[in-house]
Amino acid sequence: MGNSYYSQDVHGPYELHDIGNLELEEGGTIRNCKLAVATHGRLNAAKDNCILMPTWYSGTNKILEQVFIGPGRALDPERYCIVIVNQLGNGLSASPSNTPAPGGAAHFPRIRIGDDVRAQHRFVTQVLGVERLAMVVGGSMGAQQTYEWAVRYPGMVRRAAPIAGTARNTEHDFLFGETLCEAITSDPGFAKGFYRGxxxxxxGLLRHARIMAVMGWSTEFFQAKxxxxxxFSSIEDFMVNFMxxxxxxxxxxxxxxMAWKWMRGDVARLAGGDLRAALGRITAKTFVIPMSTDMFFPPADCQAEWRLIPDAEFRPVETIDGHLALFGADPAAVAQIDRHLKDLLAAKVA
Known part of the structure; x- marks a missing residue:
């Protein structure tokens, strides 16, 4: 409780919305589940200009606003009502760090991607009164939530743009997630999740940051310095003062x-384990947008899923920044994403 990093000063403005008790797929319950929501633009009278944007691992609404939203951009708040919902567990919405004892810290229940999407659906339909979304778009874990939306609520999603993420997590990425988690939990100071801060x-966090740098950026990123x-003057300067x-x-x-649900992301759970059947449910116009040098979610993994989605387009982004091109450090990559999203929003859909 009380970590000043998770505050309005750092990540605001956002609003907290209590959506009531949320029963979870793994059997737990988040009581008085709160979603932290940042909204840009306004709903029109028809309520058909709403774009939903879920957050990624470690990220909040703030980085999405800074990288992707603005006048003249695809995500233009003068044209659309862009609703960024912070995922459960990210420190702003209901999370281990802001849930009081006894249910917080290491006692916080297990959450799946589907729990996030059901919570977002409750908010969008009951609080906003929106019945159809102009688009769902997200990067990394936001892409996992985008796929979950398009498969779970196909009649509600008109367009879907999963960026740098897959509908079913791979064994390789699961092993990577395990390594990230072990970097933290192996620190004696972790104290089984009941540390002071x-x-x-x-x-453990330093090890986690170094492992994330190895996989998050690309070999080309480091070759090109x-x-x-x-x-940053050196690799060590970059590691300490950025990562x-x-x-x-x-x-x-x-x-x-967040890592636990990232590792287990799988829309096939909605179709008895059949990924082809699950992705075949999608009726949204879908652009699959991988990063060319991504080691978390390589283009080939994204392409294999794209082939299973009806009437989808494969729109890779060329960048040497790897997965973390999502952070916006490569202006050319951001421009490519913007162009793809503009094309998708211009596409006629039913």
Whole structure:
């Protein structure tokens, strides 16, 4: 409780909405489940200009606003009502760090991607009164939620843009997630999840940051010494003052909560384990948008799923920044994403 990183000063403005008790797929319950929502633009009279944007691992509404939203952009708040819902466990919505004892910290229940999407559906339909979404778009774990939306509520999603993410997590990515989690939990200061603050788990968070750098950026990123273009004099300067600085203030239990559901993301659960059947339910006009050098979600993994989606387009983004091109450090990658999203929003749909 009380981590100042998860505050309006750092991530606001956002509003907290209590959607009531949320019963979870794994059997737990989040009581008085709160969603942190940031809205840009206004709903029109027909309520058909709503774009939903879920967040990714470790991210909040703030980075999405900074990288993707603005006048003249695809996500233009003068044309659309862009609703960013912070995923459960990210520190702003209901999370281990902001749930009081006894249900918080390591006692916070297991959450799946489907729980996030059901919570978002409750908010969008009951609070906003929106029956159809102009588009659902998200990167990484936001892409997992985008796929879940398109499969779980096909009649509600007109367009879907999963960016740098897959509908079913791969064994390779599961192993990567396990390594990230073990980096944190192996720190003696983790104390089985009942530490006093992130500083108690400093070594674990530092290991986590280094592993994330290895896979999050690309071999090409390091060969080109791209970190220099971002203002860092050496690899160690970049590791300490960017990667570790980014993760060191975050709550370890929040990261573990998000990683657990990331590792188990799988829309096939909605079709008895049959991925082809699940993706075949999608009626949204879908653009699958991978990053060319992504090691979390390689283009080939995304392409294999794209082939199972009716009337979908495969729109890879060329970048040497790997998965973390999502952070917006490569203006050319951001411009490509913007162009793809503009094309998708211009596409006529039923």
């Amino acid at each position: 992130p500083e108690d788990v400093r070594e 791209r970190y220099r273009a971002l203002g 570790f600085a980014y993760f060191s203030v975050m709550d370890p239990n929040n990261l573990l909560c």
